[in-house]
Amino acid sequence: MKPILRILLVLVLATVANAKDIKLLNVSYDPTRELYQDYNAAFTKYWKAKTGDEVVVSQSHGGSGKQALSVLNGLAADVVTLALAYDIDALAQNGRLLPVDWQKRLPDDSAPYTSTIVFLVRKGNPKKIKDWDDVVKPGVIVVTPNPKTSGGARWAYLAAWAYALDKYGHDDAKARDFVKRLYRNVPVLDSGARGSTTTFVERGIGDVLLAWENEAHLAIKEFGGDKFEIVTPSESILAEPPVAVVDRVAKKHGTTDVAKAYLEYLYSDEGQDIAGRNFYRPRSEKAAAKYADQFAKLKLVTVDEVFGGWQKAQKTHFADGGTFDQIYQPE
């Protein structure tokens, strides 16, 4: 046998011998089901071509806060792709499942795509909802999940608060009253964004859904533009859903390398394209340009700018006894 053939044979045998079946669990928040179904298929193909290993990625979805709690309680997530940084901070601080500086490990503070909160209303917009002021009017029924358990709900809450601060010259008391009026119009609090979409879209409850932008587009895509329409408020919040490897679990499973690659591939051209295709705002200029037409232009504020970061926002608004607890009185 010629030397080159021997080398090839050895390489093939080595590849076959080393080929592994790898299982990854991605614990994510509610509206990313479709995104990661697409993405997992692409990554599996990519990883197989690169290493010869078969990767089976399982998904778990729910309210972001709830999901973080599940991971803290033992749900063996190799990676988490949650709605907001605070929920992953909790894994680092309370569970020591990953380092506290996890956000620095990937570009854009480990948020490979962004989104925002928009309004989904019924076709014809019967309540003439144009901006946040219309949402707080008496008689308007608003659907949004529980900020205690849902990341999307926390983004929506802060978006309303930020709008009110701008409107009332940064008067916190007036902003608080504004948001209080908003939640007075919320008759049902689902635990996650997908539940709220069900409430609004399938159960026919409410005049407006405070929705993730991608979730609003998906609702229209799935249920038709003849039933719903998207209203973009004048101002909203820049939602930056982050991703991270859960080091301790991945190490235990022996999946650290593939878990890292899984998240890094989100920043690739293909990963960014998949994000845009699923109505997330891609970070890459190329994908952002490609999908620019599907995203309305609006003023977007960040949590850091307006609320001093997630830690502070969480403590002030969503911790037990925080502002949300004070203003929301369930009927």
Place this chain on the structure above:
Amino acid sequence: MKVKSNELLTGKPEAESTNEQYKHNMKLSQLILISIAGLQFVSPAWADDGATTNSVSPAQVAPAGSAEAAEIEALKNEVQELEQKVKVLEQQNARKQTAAADTNQEQIQALDQQVRILERQRELDREDAASAAKTQPRLTVGANGATFSSADTNFAVSLHGLVQVDSRTFQENDNVPGNSSILLRRARPILSGTVFRDFDFLFVPDFGNGTPGAASAASTPSIYDAYLNYRSSPTVQIQAGKFKTPIGLEQLQPDAYTMFNERSLVTDLVPNRDLGFELHGDIAGGVVSYAAGIFNGVGDARNSSNIGFQDNREFNGRLFVQPFKQTELTALQNLGMGIGGGWGEASTTNTLGLPASTGGASSSSAGYFTDGQQQFFAYTNGVMADRVHWRISPQGYYYYGPFSLLGEYVISDQDVRNGSRSASLHHTAWEIAGGWVLTGENATFNGVTPKHPFDPRIGQWGAWQVVGRYADLDIDNAAFPFFSNPAVSASEATAWAVGLNWYLNRNIVVKASFSRTTFEGGGQGTGSAASSPPGSVTTHPEEVFFTRVQLGF
């Protein structure tokens, strides 16, 4: 002058007025008729936009410029005014109706929203309840006892119990005081459970018949089982503590499910509970079961004490096969056969190395006992277990429908010493036992579950089973006379028994049985040796009638 009402209206005297009034009325009547006729012909277009039509109008009926025509015109105007008023009223009414309909619609929509919201809240409440239930501890109480477990069942504690109230009535050989009795044979609260999913435990004290190895009259609470079992998988499990030694088939059958009140002579030759470590498991879904362990080592039919300071150990194991368990051959699925055995060395300091003293005259009277729990063979005082003790027990059972059959053979080969004399005694025993459930339920190694639990109000009477057994225990002749007194101890006991078991339900069983045991040897004692076991027992065949009321859960 009196002015009449018509004058006020017309300004003319009454007579004149009356005449003119009549004419006027006639004209008016004609005009109205014409108008009505005209309206009927022309009303749609006329009423709507006043467009000219080809229909006949009231003005065309009367000559132009006449008074009648003027009147008609006036009346026409009046009619038009009236029509306008009617139109206005109709429009007002329509607006009111529209407004009312709109209001109703809004109210309906608001109510619809409220209903939907309530329904959704209920749905969410149910989801929350289902979600909460997954994390809430569970308490279950039933025929299998009470279990309190964590939502994920990784932690569980179960409380079970076994209470057996027996009577023994001896017939012919009732010359031993106290043998006939009503007694609390077993009274065991049983605590079992699981921690961290894979670790099981069992704790069984007994407040009934007494300390293991003690004379039958004793009744000191003691620990029967206390062990921790680690389940790596069903195939590989490690158990540590005090539990039944894996040798005898009948011994391993749970106390609540034995066919008769007491186990047979064959169980005299196998150890009961011992302290040790055991590797065990089921392979291929129970087709093969194995157990092997190292134990302190105890004499035949003995329970270990909770501590045993001795240097020697005993190795025991058992392999049991149910080759058809996972096949479609239902008639053979519960055919099982196996072999148990053990080997160990005992030093003369091991006070538990000889058989149990059950039924003996004193707590040191080691020996073997009958179905009636009377000792028919006793080692002479001073005999000690010495060096090797091995046992082997081929065994098997077969259960099919209401039929049950269980057989076992045991060799217990024990080296003994009495002073300077020693011997290797080769005792053997065997039994065959069978049963038939008269009411058709399946018989199993773990009892009978009645199809129709006892409830006379609806004509249900539980399950009934007849049982029979034959057993024999042969003492090595080398035991006599240096290790046992042949005048009082039998060299062989043979017993048969029949019984009727009534399973009222899964928890309550009533049993009645008769057992007869005959002896070879013995029965020749004199003096006190003749009046106490084993001399008193071997004088005549033992005939005893048993009853039992059992609660097990």
